[in-house]
Amino acid sequence: MIPPIPRPTIYDVAARAGVSKSLVSLVLRGSANVSPSRRRAVDAAIEELGYRPSRAASSLAGSRSRTIGVVIDDFGNPWFVDLLRGLRSVLDPEEFHVTVADLQLDAVSGRNPVDGFLAMHAEGLVLAAEPEPAMLERLTIPTVVAGSRECIPSGADIVATDDVLGARMALQHLFALGHRSIGHLTGRSGAARLRLAGYRESMSEAGLPALVTGELGGTTEGAGYAAAGELLDDHPGVTAIFAANDTMALGALAALRERGREVPRQVSVAGYDNTAIAAASYLNLTSVDNHSDDIGVDAARALLARIGDPEREPRHILRKPSLVTRSSTTKPPP
Amino acid sequence: MIPPIPRPTIYDVAARAGVSKSLVSLVLRGSANVSPSRRRAVDAAIEELGYRPSRAASSLAGSRSRTIGVVIDDFGNPWFVDLLRGLRSVLDPEEFHVTVADLQLDAVSGRNPVDGFLAMHAEGLVLAAEPEPAMLERLTIPTVVAGSRECIPSGADIVATDDVLGARMALQHLFALGHRSIGHLTGRSGAARLRLAGYRESMSEAGLPALVTGELGGTTEGAGYAAAGELLDDHPGVTAIFAANDTMALGALAALRERGREVPRQVSVAGYDNTAIAAASYLNLTSVDNHSDDIGVDAARALLARIGDPEREPRHILRKPSLVTRSSTTKPPP
Structure with missing residues (x-):
């Protein structure tokens, strides 16, 4: 004690x-x-x-919580860690607290993190998730949507990376290495849908058939494993797999190993989000970096501007992603 | 829109x-x-x-936020995901919101998540991290400490898994497989310190020398990579590595591959926390399960009891861990 x-x-x-x-x-x-x-x-x-x-003491004395709530989809997918870092780099010096709640578990219980943040008098909200429209009905505080989302509350600012362009960059890289038979693992999410669109565009422009699995599944490691298994069974000739995120790519690695396919010698694998999973030396995955830290910075600035002027016209910022090439992608086997 | x-x-x-x-x-x-x-x-x-x-509306009308704050060390280490699931299984039906803040980034900015939760009128706090003692000075709300921590605020309940026992279980497993030359990767944290103690006890009881690296480092994937490199360079004869957590074990896998050591044929690897990393099919790491979901359930119950009766005598619950054996551990080479 x-x-x-x-x-x-x-x-x-x-x-x-x-x-x-x-x-x-x-x-x-x-x-x-x-x-x-x-x-x-x-x-x-x-x-x-x-x-x-004492910030707590002054907040308690005043009427402001100086709290920004961040809603994410799933604590198990680490893409949001860089987003938080970016948010905090702007909000900490302004003496705002940042706190996070997820939707993943709420789906079961019916709890609503948006209501939670309203109850705790949050002064602003960062939506980095796909909430049900019903959750947004009583959203009366300044809100910014971070990332590509299907459901945008009216009046919110949007800060995202161009996911269609990111997918195109991954495909451009695989084409340049010489791949033609490239499969894509997708899942149900706003970001995955745009990455799928970028994949389809690229394949179509190259005159190649789209080989897609996972369209009805999630975007977890297990979903990536299942979708990769289906892809490899249906199209055993693929020489490259592009996954909608790094977690799914990790699942794909297991499906490939089970089938005795070596990465990258026989099959190249690329992910998306450039998370700690992709960067881990043991996995070392080529991945699209959506610069979540910059998204966080822009989202925080948009939120502060809206807190300062609630009548401000909503803005839509679309940033460019970049590709980080690592050892999981190489030339196709001759 | x-x-x-x-x-x-x-x-x-x-x-x-x-x-x-x-x-x-x-x-x-x-x-x-x-x-x-x-x-x-x-x-x-x-x-x-x-x-x-509308829970938000009734909370706003009343004086209660119905919010429980959870302080974690680092969003990048997924061990807390199961803890949250356990907390929510108890707190959701009681109509409490659960929101999470981390210490990792605060270390730089000096922001204090405990103050943040006080400012947002949280009704209770779950400390699943190693806060600086100074952060706990003005802690006036019911608090439960989850996990093994160095710094315990006075009056808090404690719910933890026995980390010394967990380490002993991992070592027992490696001994049973026939390993004698077993290294340990540790780092600076309350939990790591106890796991190190369990390792030292087991090795000493077996009449074997303790081979420990990482004592001054962190507990991240990069720290695990560095500590494993040092261990393998100093003691190239180790046939098994026990890491203080799964993230460090992932780093160890890379250090082993770099040195051309096959896992598990030449070197077995065991982690701790039984996170999604250990469970990912591609990694499939033997790991000690600290039953974080049960810790969450107990922590939530302790918190509700203390909110109901602030004068309640603090309790200390110590749960038993268990070992999940997977394909990363096997017999040492003959």
Whole structure:
């Protein structure tokens, strides 16, 4: 058990600096109406005492929670980790708290994370998931949609990466290596649908048949395993597999190994999202980077702008993805 | 853009049932003071209109946020996903919202997720992380610590799995297979420290030297890769590696492959936490299951009990882990 450590208060700072508590407050808020000498005295007292202003206390005293809620689909798919980093790089210095809830488990219980964030007086919402339209009915706080989503609440800003372009980049890479028989693993999600569209466009433009599995499944590792198995059984001649995300690509690796197909010597594999899974040295997957950290930065800025001006015209920012090539893709076997 | 769908209100239900709004409220709260015929009328109206009570609205009207905050270390390590599932299986039916914040990024910015949850009027806190003692100073809400932690706020309940025992189970398994030269990858965390203790105890009882690396590092995939490289360079004769978690074990797989060591034929690998990483068919890692879902259930129950009775004596629940053997461990080479 840790004994409570006494924490210096604003009164201690005021006493040490020989000024009033209100003057310390003014200094903390960066007010221009403080003389340089008094500011120096307060700064010195803050440093000597190791004083840190209590954001919780000031929030509780005021009417603002200074909280931004982030709704994600599934904590098991780590693509959102970079998004959070980007959000926080903007929101932390503005002294907002960022907290996350997922839809994955709510599907069972009927709980609604949007209602949850309203109940906790969140000041803004980042939708990085596919909520049911019903969840958005009472959405009265500034909202930004991050990523490609099927359901967009009216009045929300949108910040996304161009998923069609990302898929086209992956296909361009596989074409350049010499692949022609390329399968695609897809699943039910707004982002997967756009990646599928990019795949279809690319294959069609190259005069090649689209080989797609998983259209009725999810986008998990298990779904990728199942879809890859189906693809390999139906089209044993594929020399490359492009998966709608890295987690599905990990599932595909298992299906390939089970069939004795070596990666990348016999079959190349590319994922999407450039998550920690793709970057892990052991897996080292070629993947499309959707720059989720930049999406987070843009989403946070859009949210702050809307909190500052709720009447602001909604904007739609579409960023360019890029391709990270690693050892899971190479030339097809001769 | 989705046009806003008009949602039936409690007034619509009352009008349809021919009763007052207060009576609908009583029915919704399961009051016994409602006649069966009026209850039937209200139930019928609710069903006809597809009415769902708005928890957010009732929370906003009342003084309770009905929110439980969960503090985790790092969204990149998926061990917490099962913990959340367990928490939600208890808290969802009690109409609590669960929201998550991490310490990982806060370390840089100095933001404090505990303050964040206080600012959003969370009614309880689950600490599944290693916060700085300073973060816990103003912790005035019911708190339960989930997992093995170095820093326990006074008055908190503790629900954990026995990490010393879990490590002993992994070692018992490796001994039974015939391994004697077993290395351990550790890192800085309360859980890792206990797993290291279990490893040291087991090796010492078997009269074997402890071979440990990573003591000053983290517990990420990259840290596991580095620690395994060091272990293999210092002790090339190890036939088994036990990592403090699955993410580190994934890093170890890469270090082994780089050195041309086959898993499991030449070197067996065991992880800890039984995460989705260990369960992924492609990796299929032997791992200690700390039953995080059960920890979540117990933690949620402890929290509800403390919310109901803040003077309740803190309890310490220590659960037994179990071992999940998969294809990454086998007999040592002859």
